[in-house]
Amino acid sequence: MKLLLKNAKKLSSASETSTYEVLIEDNKISKIGESLDEAADQIIDCQGNLLLPGFIDVHIHLREPGGEHKETIKTGTKAAAKGGFTTVCAMPNTNPVPDDTGSVQALLKKIQTDAEVRVLPYAAITKGLRGKELTDIAKLSKEGVFAFTDDGVGIQTADYMLQAMKKAAACGMPIVAHCEDNSIVYGGVMHDGEVSEKLGFPGIPSLSESVQIARDVLLAEVTGCHYHVCHVSTKESVRVIRDAKKAGIHVTAEVTPHHLLLDETAVVEDDANFKMNPPLRAVADKEALLEGLLDGTIDFIATDHAPHAEDEKAKGFEGAPFGIVGLETAFPLLYTHLVQTGKIQLDLLVDWLTVRPAEVFNLPYGTITEGVAADLTLIDLEKQHKIDKASFLSKGKNTPFHEWEVQGLPVLTIAEGNIAYKEDEHE
Structure with missing residues (x-):
């Protein structure tokens, strides 16, 4: 053909x-x-x-198996294609979790049958994403997984993260981290700031993210592991990552379209379509994220596409799950609000959606080249x-x-x- x-x-x-x-x-x-x-x-x-290279999104949730009422491999990859994405990386917060060879092989088989675009699946760092027992990283690394993550929950102990990084480094595999210290989340549902105080909702402190990144970059330095930070949202996190890169630590990072374009002031009522984790932060945080992208501290953009059923999201900030969808809106939003406003050049946006994620994770995609x-x-x-x-x-x-x-x-x-x-x- x-x-x-x-x-x-x-x-x-x-x-x-x-x-x-x-x-x-x-x-x-x-x-x-x-x-x-x-x-x-x-x-x-x-x-x-x-005509551009197909976009790459290293952070999406396809929900299958176990959450098919929210999304399936087929519907999620159709959405990806509509958004211009040709390679997506599926997070492991499914049921069952891809945490052993059998579950990973079953997932790969389903992807081969149903996916409309290329899907590279993550495997879990810990069994069942429970943070209590490490998976067999060496064994799973041979099964065609993209990287290892417990996305959705932070690895709570330094020991588990240290051991995971040692095992991943030995296999040449990245550790990808949702950074959140649960001991200082305090049951929060939105950013701990002026809006949470005004609306009367418990807030999530910025420190819960940045303090775990600070811990992990030091562990990455010791182990030599490629450590990648998911959905950076705070100015302190940007500062920690910038300093780590200057120190020669192998750390990379991503930011979402919604954290680049929205801040806590967008939340004016109890509408859980504005509830995501990490939450929309302060204006100064949003500004720091774009600055971090422009100076190379943050490497690229990923959507964190997180579909939920409408009845689940109707429960308001205190009852609804975290997460918003993003695959079908990412490019138009970023082009309109960053390129057309003169904040960035178009070629930079394209690089953040194609070349840069491919380079960071050594993927043979993201360019238009013969062969x-x-x-x-x-x-x-x-x-x-x-x-x-x-x-x-x-x-x-x-x-x-x-x-x-x-x-x-x-x-x-x-x-x-x-x-x-x-x-x-x-x-």
């Missing part, structure tokens, strides 16, 4: 573009040129839209639309961005040479 993409725009640098064409053959990019005169089984006119897997995303930068949660392909409709006006939309996603999403087929 040969697929020829004609009349596409290539992002050269900053916002400069040039016209090019791409030939896909046997699921790989076989030729790139200004004008390709090639026979093909299918020709797609890109109509002068921007690599044909993972491509076509973006109509001029297309304006209103975010409508009813149109989401994800089962999760839990977004704080419903009815936001945005510009820039993925209109075609090709994953490993196959069309995973085409806008006119979903209208």
